[in-house]
Amino acid sequence: MIKYTLQRLGLMLLTLFVITLVCFVLIRMLPQPVVQPGDPHQAILEERMEAMGYGKPYLEQFGMFLRDIFTKFDWGVSFKNYVGRPVTEIFVEKMPPTLLVNLYSIVLAIPIGIILGIWAALRKNSWIDHTISTLTMVCISVPSFVYASLIQYFLCFKLDWFPILMKAGTDYFSWPMFRSMIPAVLALSFGTIAGFTRTTRAELTEVLTSEFMLLARTKGLTKTQATVRHALKNCMVVVLPSIFGSFISILSGSLIIEKIFSIPGLGDFYLNSITALDYNIFMLDTCFYTTIGLLAAVVVDVSYGFIDPRIRMGSKK
């Protein structure tokens, strides 16, 4: 297992390097945005870019980029969207709202989704199952920004239960802040709840019809005992990795939801950096998400071995 994990980590680093290099070169190959023809500021803009080292060969620029990271952990400053500010500082500033809203939504969604899935599976083909399955399909089919708009209109505007926008400030763990996050959390949760419900129901339904479940019952276990001790454990082989997967999305945020509820998070941070060709922000974002994505893939793969002892990682046979 250790050898397998180390192999995966090695491959992960290699992949990270290749992705970083490709992204670095591609973003710098994009044509510079131009101002209106004849605008006297154009010359200044070009000169600035040159002075900041952007006219040098790409590989030389990449070398400088890596040197600054490895020697000073300096990811540079933003020169377009947040002029002069270190990009790591902005990134860290914008991380908490995204992290919290998504974390709350997953914390809410996982138990509800799993419980609904179990309930539907245990009541398979009953009206409960049909209702849950129908709602699940609706929730999966309708994009989250539709819920967001509906929640904002009915719960925030009409009923005045919550603020229309997320509260300003950095008191992330205060009650007013939490209350202001609830609409966004709800909007993000519906899809995730539906996803977990569907997965859990499908897996549990299959497990419940397995022969070992019949054996468990014939050995004298009650239905509840058999379900909890055997069926649930088996269906978690699929559900648990999807929980890990969900946590990855915590960091990426949701562009639309953050816009609708005015959450100052990372949602449009990445996109804006590409539009503005704010290279340093783009590279920090790229490297961060790539690392998280690759790490998550390793964690999910390795977790299989822990969740289900029948799965042996790295085994040739």
Added chain:
Amino acid sequence: MKKILCLMLALVMVFAMVALASCGKDPENTSSAAETSETSETESKLIGSGTAEDPYRFKGDYTYTDSVTTLATNWNNLTYETNDDAYPADYVRCGLYTFVFNDAGLYPVEGRDPFDSYKIIPEMAAAEPVDVTKEVRAADNNKYGIPEDVDSGYAYKIALNQNACFQDGKAIKAEDYVKSMDILLNPDYRNYRATDYYSGSLSIAGAEARANSGHNKYAENGLMETPLTLADLTLNDDGVYCDAQGREIYVAISANVADWLGGDSLKYYVENYGDKYFNLEHWEELAAKENADGYAPLTEETYAWHVSVIATEAWGEDETNAPGYWFVCTGKYDEVEFEDVVGCYASGEYEITIVLSKSLKGFYLLYSLTGNWLVDTTLYEANLTPSGETYVSTYCTSVETTNSYGPYKLTSYQTDKQMVFEKNEKWWGWTDGKHVYVDPEDGKYYQMYQTTKVTCDVVAEASARKELFLKGDMITYGLQAEDYEAYGKSEYLYATPSETIFFLILNGCKSAIETREAAEDFDQTTTDLQSMTLLSFRKAMAVTYDKEDFASTVSPARKGGYGIIGENYIYNPDTCARYRDSEQGMQALCDFYSVDTSKYASLKEAVDSITGYDPDAAKKLYQQAYEEALAAGYITDNDGDGKSDQTVLITYAVSSDSEFMTKTMNYLNENVDKADAGTGFEGKIKFQKSAELNTTWSTKLKAGEVDTCLAGWSGSALDPFSLTDLYVSPAYQYDAKWFNADATMLTLTIDGKEITMDIHRWSDALNGAVRTDDAGVDHNFGDGQTSVENRLAILAGIEGKILETYDYLPVLQDASKFLLSKKVFYVVEEYNPICGRGGMTYMRYNYDDAEWAEFCKNADNLKY
């Protein structure tokens, strides 16, 4: 089941009773009662006696809640780049001079009603600038190069307001202005705003030389008096081509070429169009030769590579066009020091002198000085960090790095979320007795700036903005198209006019159209593009659309547009007189739309009769266009049904798709179908959306790769004359590829003499350049060089000529409408082209924050 039914019935009854009870309340009475108590409460909230010596001031908290879609991130006045970043400027900065309404108190204007005009008063300055041109020229051997033949307009002494200070209490002295200018023009910093002080009307002497100190200087070959050709060049010892004076020649690679490429660069075109238009065999080698300024030295090798790149059939150029890309390196800017060349110095502890390289006086001088370059130099330099060979500053990017000298100070800032401003208690205006006005209603003196706090949140979605407004959490709400039905007649609805005219630009680039038609995937049996270049077709298109109907359908805040110069351009700032209301401006429209002015009592009535919509004329013109297109072979009628076999497909350049775009396309198609019915083009003219072109839409439109777009120009509201350049200069023109302003002659009678020039020369002369007419006489019709009447006649003449090209079909006059919260009111309802409605300076409140919170508890109060 019975129990459930009973329970439900009981619940319904309870709800019904609650509903009836709430309906029984009389909102009118509530409101009246509120108003009565409000009057007495308002009075109790005033401090002072309402006289000039003791104006009314306000007790209580008055918060202005605002929203933006993008929050400012860099409001450094030396480096900011976008309008979003300019948002905090009015709060945290003051100009040397400022605009105020004229009133019956301190600022009367003779012959004008209060709040009908404006005054420019000293703000950071203590008095009007004093012209010291003669003295400055006489001193220091005229080191700023003031022309010998003028005695005024080049140098001014400005006494500074000695009460002015930063929010931290630090006094603002002359040295602060000088040091700030030094930072602004420091060649190592490459500040974005540096050019504002030498490329515009306020051109500080030596500013350009200092900002470019040590940098190379290039002159565009195409813009030189006698452009060079290869025959004029010789090779120097380094193998670089030089002109007769030994100056090296360069090929522009990523540098912009104004004359030949309309302000774009060769690299831009090559990277966007690649081998579709260019021969890329030697492109990489050529591009590798470019220097840090974006130019490659012209050698035999680079010349050959350059020619090979551009000399393609698709690009339509050959070796003879190569000089269009050349620049002459006229040397390096001398390395100069700030104090040696820049015309900005302290002439006293509280007095600065500015020296200009171009004459500027009167209104335009003061107007230019309503901005400010002043920064807290200590804080600025403390926040400078090196980046490559330059520096970046985080000055004015956070609370800590902002030191206000305006009426408000930044007290909270959260990136991409919210910024909060509160009263800057150190601002001199609270106590100087000058920031007061006489209320036009009660005749009492009031202190300006009633607002005590401004919060600005990021709200990207219009629906959220509306909900916030309707809950009382936002002061204004900009109406969306779908809101007009509900709020179009609201008494709280305000319209704000804008300068821009949106016109449909119609492709007339025959070469580009031929190229597109020659493409393999173009089916000439079903589609035609060439017909749109026919004048009759373009004329038909011009009268196809009812502009007012178009505006009310696709963009209700706007209205019909008829000329290429909008309604709100003021040619005389002293009287606020608008070009569109001038005799010349109105006559230009009547001439273009063939209005018989003799049928109307006044020119104004004649202009008001213009709709620009004539379905009968459109039909005749479409039929004429059909016949001409048939004769020219653009279209066929093989089945002999009298209808074109081809559909004229007009591709609309969509930058990014939206509901507005869809509505526009639907309107254009539906109405052209009505107009061409019964003609040879019946059902055969179609508008289609392009792919999303983002920022490349204008380049593609100029190149004739797409056919139309609703676009517009806006310029300084106080200078309509400068707009002409946008229509005659290839650097700006949308139609530069098919309309040559240099070959379009215009004859006008000026001061009794007939003068004939092309409209490019007319435009240059109108904007202060000396141009020679066809009879060899020099003319300059710039500001102050001739009468305003003459200038108006020239402007109208050029406008008429541009309209006659039918390249620009005016459609919409830009404007916006918004709802204003009941929390506030404007001292003056009428929109003033210069002062607007007074902005934050004159904003008044019906309720303070506590009262407003109470008021908002009753949802009926928040109906608009």
